[in-house]
Amino acid sequence: MTLCRVDGQPAASLGLADRGLAYGDGLFETMRVEQGRIALLEQHLQRLQDGCRRLLIPFERLQVQDEVTAFATELQQGVCKLILTRGDGQRGYGLPQPAMPRRILQGSPLPQWPLAHAQQGVRLFPCRTRLAIQPLLAGLKHLNRLEQVMARAEWQDDSYAEGMMLDTSGRIIEGVFSNIFFVRDGVLLTPELSGSGVAGIMRGQVLQLAGRLGLVVQVGDLYPDELDGMSEVFTCNSLYGIWPVLGYASHCWTAGPLTRRLQSLINRQDS
Amino acid sequence: MTLCRVDGQPAASLGLADRGLAYGDGLFETMRVEQGRIALLEQHLQRLQDGCRRLLIPFERLQVQDEVTAFATELQQGVCKLILTRGDGQRGYGLPQPAMPRRILQGSPLPQWPLAHAQQGVRLFPCRTRLAIQPLLAGLKHLNRLEQVMARAEWQDDSYAEGMMLDTSGRIIEGVFSNIFFVRDGVLLTPELSGSGVAGIMRGQVLQLAGRLGLVVQVGDLYPDELDGMSEVFTCNSLYGIWPVLGYASHCWTAGPLTRRLQSLINRQDS
Structure with missing residues (x-):
């Protein structure tokens, strides 16, 4: 420090x-x-x-x-x-x-993530560690972070830039240190965080921006068996902005047009 | 300090x-x-x-x-x-x-709890704060203790010496800083802690002692609607040993013979 x-x-x-x-x-x-x-x-x-x-x-x-x-x-x-x-x-x-x-x-110092994470995209490790459902603490960025510590300890392979975490009911919630968004049939989707997860500042910015752009946004329950229907996936946080997601388990995506548009607008806002 | x-x-x-x-x-x-x-x-x-x-x-x-x-x-x-x-x-x-x-x-210094807690017994506050179900951390005395902080903040009335906590599925799990035991039809019961709770050292001592005494012991799921059938209730931890429980919500008990027997043996072991 x-x-x-x-x-x-x-x-x-x-x-x-x-x-x-x-x-x-x-x-x-x-x-x-x-x-x-x-x-x-x-x-x-x-x-x-x-x-x-x-x-x-x-x-x-x-x-x-x-x-x-x-x-x-x-x-x-x-x-x-x-x-x-x-x-x-x-x-x-x-x-x-x-x-x-x-x-x-x-x-x-700002973390030195490879430029390729933002430019090309990242793969997400499928974390076995599940997030407990605790409405009392859901959304908060509190100091009880053993779940994230244990999830991050699951992989050492640098080809995974982030991991994806489900809750104990099997819902998709977030990355270990990011939030996560999906695009399906032109609609922007992100998990609802009333049971677990951190309501990230960049997540809030993306939602606000999507509203201003007139996008249809759905915040709700999302399950892994819905991933086949997603055309775009990205993660976001306050330090790096937006990373397109290229892979998770057997699923593959490319960095799509909505991801790129939001990424460009977020980067412009920042500077 | x-x-x-x-x-x-x-x-x-x-x-x-x-x-x-x-x-x-x-x-x-x-x-x-x-x-x-x-x-x-x-x-x-x-x-x-x-x-x-x-x-x-x-x-x-x-x-x-x-x-x-x-x-x-x-x-x-x-x-x-x-x-x-x-x-x-x-x-x-x-x-x-x-x-x-x-x-x-x-x-x-050792906490100065009133002698009456051990001698007569205590009332338990019915905590609204629920324990999340997280098998990864269940049983551990880890440093992520916001649930206990929030539960203990629910009452200031000194007539409650402890609180009783349920998990998010409604099962009885433990006190805020103790474990909890029940007696029903001569059987010693205590909640199973594979989903939440702290596996207390004194809980382990009580279970071991009960085994040596040839008591029938059941470790399993317990719900508040079973409380009417309990003849004795007590809490325990490493600092104070055993406290008989006299009341919880509308339920009343007296300090019973099995509680007294275990309390006396635990106190003798200690010294």
Whole structure:
């Protein structure tokens, strides 16, 4: 880590009483920094605020915004990861009264994914690890991420850039670190995330953009046996934008026109 | 925190790159220390070893045992909490190669629960928070504990000493920080934990003791509509032993003979 802040101050470590460590009791955001500014800052702050409301963590939006903005100015370029925990606790699950939420900022260079991922497309590893169905936490980017850790540990073969995860009912939900979209008969489809998954910021951008373009969009249940009917597939996240998907298990696709159109518009928005 | 160690050395803080903070990527044990010794040390180490095997975390049992034993000697009396994380990681879910697991030891006084909890019994709060069904993580005492945090946040009324949690299918699973047992027609019953829940060390002790006493034991699915047929109910954990349960929702029980017998034997084993 090149640059770190804890509660607004330079620091490379965290007190052991923090509930982020004890229970994964917090949330995080992974944000792209370009020319000293956070891409999609408002959207990241809004998701964090929504997450804090659901987890009963007090959220000082202006304080967080100021710290993140100052951090981005200093980092200039790269990834700004913000972890917001419920702060220190005593032994036991009971909420600290009052909670003093802690902000942890870590800077790192932008991941060096091969250009081919965006230009040609990627293959998805078929993860055996299933996502549990937990409406209480679904959609949140919280710190309880053992499912993603175990899913990512399933493959070492670099020819898979991402994995695809189903939930325990067999529905398609998301990638390990991305969301996923499909095109069928001209309709843009993406899994509904009320039972599991992370409601990604780039997913929200794609949905919003699709609406502006007048595309027909369906957010609902999707199963692997529907994949044969899909003409295009792509993944997305805040750091890389959109990757066309070329393969998953025995299925093959090409990077299609709608994927390319959205990719081009998202890239233009970004810059 | 009075006494802390990180990787065997006195330390009150943790580097920000630790995956315990980033993803809850680790396990923990909460152990009772009496006269400088860890109660049920072998059982705690064995559970930790099993958990590490399932989460693909390298486990150096002798090293952990030495550190824990030295810590207990210094602490003399209280609670020794051991957090074992996968250690430092770079950005992203991929496992660090090699992983250098981190041991974090924190000492605290034994919780001051009212004596009446063990002597008379307790009421259980009916938690609305459900446990997700995730066989991959079921039984493990891992660091992804947001479900317990949210369940414990449901009540502030001290007249509830614990809460009872169901899974998303409506099965009775456990307390928020305890396991749970029932007696019906002389048979000792406890929920099966292959889908969710923590396989507690004291739960294991009770099951072993019941076997030695020749009791009929059933580990299986249990639903709230079976509660009317239960003659005794109790919770257990490593710190307090056994608490008789007197009430849950509209159900009432008294501290029964089997509960008292097991409680007395567990207390005698301990000392």
